[in-house]
Amino acid sequence: xxxxxxxxxxxxxxxxxxxxxxxxxxxxxxxxxxxxxxxxxxxxxxxxxxxxxxxxxxxxxxxxxxxxxxxxxxxxxxxxxxxxxxxxxxxxxxxxxxxxxxxxxxxxxxxxxxxxxxxxxxxxxxxxxxxxxxxxxxxxxxxxxxxxxxxxxxxxxxxxxxxxxxxxxxxxxxxxxxxxxxxxxxxxxxxxxxxxxxxxxxxxxxxxxxxxxxxxxxxxxxxxxxxxxxxxxxxxxxxxxxxxxxxxxxxxxxxxxxxxxxxxxxxxxxxxxxxxxxxxxxxxxxxxxxxxxxxxxxxxxxxxxxxxxxxxxxxxxxxxxxxxxxxxxxxxxxxxxxxxxxxxxxxxx
Numbered sequence: 443x444x445x446x447x448x449x450x451x452x453x454x455x456x457x458x459x460x461x462x463x464x465x466x467x468x469x470x471x472x473x474x475x476x477x478x479x480x481x482x483x484x485x486x487x488x489x490x491x492x493x494x495x496x497x498x499x500x501x502x503x504x505x506x507x508x509x510x511x512x513x514x515x516x517x518x519x520x521x522x523x524x525x526x527x528x529x530x531x532x533x534x535x536x537x538x539x540x541x542x543x544x545x546x547x548x549x550x551x552x553x554x555x556x557x558x559x560x561x562x563x564x565x566x567x568x569x570x571x572x573x574x575x576x577x578x579x580x581x582x583x584x585x586x587x588x589x590x591x592x593x594x595x596x597x598x599x600x601x602x603x604x605x606x607x608x609x610x611x612x613x614x615x616x617x618x619x620x621x622x623x624x625x626x627x628x629x630x631x632x633x634x635x636x637x638x639x640x641x642x643x644x645x646x647x648x649x650x651x652x653x654x655x656x657x658x659x660x661x662x663x664x665x666x667x668x669x670x671x672x673x674x675x676x677x678x679x680x681x682x683x684x685x686x687x688x689x690x691x692x693x694x695x696x697x698x699x700x701x702x703x704x705x706x707x708x709x710x711x712x713x714x715x716x717x718x719x720x721x722x723x724x725x726x727x728x729x730x731x732x733x734x735x736x737x738x739x740x741x742x743x744x745x746x747x748x749x750x751x752x753x754x755x756x757x758x759x760x761x762x763x764x765x766x767x768x769x770x771x772x773x774x775x776x777x778x779x780x781x782x783x784x785x786x787x788x789x790x791x
Contacts, residue, residue, distance in 0.1 A: 471644050471672050472518045474525060480643065481636040481668070482515065485627040489519070492625055493526050502555050503527060504624025505578055505605040507563075509612040511750070513669030514629040516608035517561065523606055524557040531557045536565035545570040546585060546598075549577050554601040563607035564614040571619055578605055578622040631666030631754075634658070640668045641675055650679050652689040659694045663707040665751055670707075677701055706755060706774065711739065713775075715748050716757060719767045720777050727764030 473479040476486050489506075496503040506523065508516040524531035530553060539545050539560070544567075552558060560566070566574070577583050581600045607623065609615060620626070632640070641657045652675075660678065664671040681697035682689040702710040718736045719726050734741040739748075749765070752758040757771040772778075 471647055472521065476522055476526060479522060480639045481632045482629055485629060488627065502602045503604045505622060507623040507626040508608045508629065509626065510629030512610055513667040515668060516629065520559040520606040527557065529555045529557050531559060533559045536560060536562040539570045540567045542569040542573045545573050546583055549583060549600050550598060552601050552603045557604045557606060559606045561608045564609045564611050571616060575618055575622060632668060634661045637661035637664060637671050640671050644672050644675055648679060650689055656689060656691050656694045659691060663698060663703050663705065665707040674698065712748055712752060715744065716771055716775060719765060720771065720775055726766035727761055729764045733765060
């Protein structure tokens with residue numbers, strides 16, 4: 443990625459910083475409308491109905507909560523809601539709103555009909571959440587002036603707005619906040635055919651000539667997540683450019699092997715966790731803290747990043763005594779079970 447700047451009247455090509463290049467890459471691949479958005483067909487239909495009804499009635503759409511694992515398109519859908527409603531979009535995040543005053547400043551600056559997107563909304567401060575209840579329902583907030591017995595509450599009317607909240611952990615949202623959303627969408631992982639469509643569209647936008655078998659191979663290794671699919675496609679493109687090779691099946695295999703992504707989509711940390719359980723602890727059970735120390739990672743990383751995928755594809759189960767490898771895990775890693783069969787069966791029983 444690069445941008446044009448001028449020097450002595452002549453244009454000069456300057457590389458973008460890596461963070462800006464990454465953002466530009468992701469932005470170029472984002473769909474601009476519900477028609478371009480691949481997958482999540484039920485959610486797309488529900489959103490389309492909601493937005494059309496609001497347009498017919500000439501009102502702001504209901505508040506929307508988008509829940510689901512990272513990388514499935516929550517931010518993209520928020521952008522599409524603003525685009526399809528022909529409204530401006532304001533973006534923020536839960537960790538950035540740590541005081542009620544932060545939220546009051548944000549809400550009071552909104553223009554009529556503006557779409558406010560708050561990512562990771564479950565990480566907002568509790569005082570800000572309580573202020574948001576009234577803002578979502580009545581489009582007003584109460585601002586406290588003064589302290590102690592002389593403190594007074596001044597109501598401040600807000601311009602009508604649509605809040606789009608995104609969360610990866612909807613269970614952490616308090617019920618009063620969750621109930622104020624007019625529509626809640628639960629995003630699901632993509633199947634391989636949908637991911638192939640995502641990859642095909644991305645390859646066209648990137649000008650990458652890649653065949654269907656190669657796209658299918660990438661789709662099978664990206665953990666049901668479009669964000670990972672686009673990232674792997676970029677790595678394949680880089681490999682083909684550097685080695686001057688056609689972006690075919692051989693290039694996909696070589697690139698993904700170089701970046702430690704195996705046939706199931708397991709990366710280096712996934713395999714390290716499974717190999718520790720299989721080789722060092724005979725298949726388990728293994729406690730979370732012991733597992734984290736063994737692989738040199740934080741327990742929260744193992745629990746929130748690694749385990750969900752391993753459980754979903756059937757390589758790992760959680761038991762009251764700890765984590766246990768499944769039969770499929772032994773087969774995938776080609777390791778003889780050597781007496782772990784009895785332990786595994788007893789855990790399942």
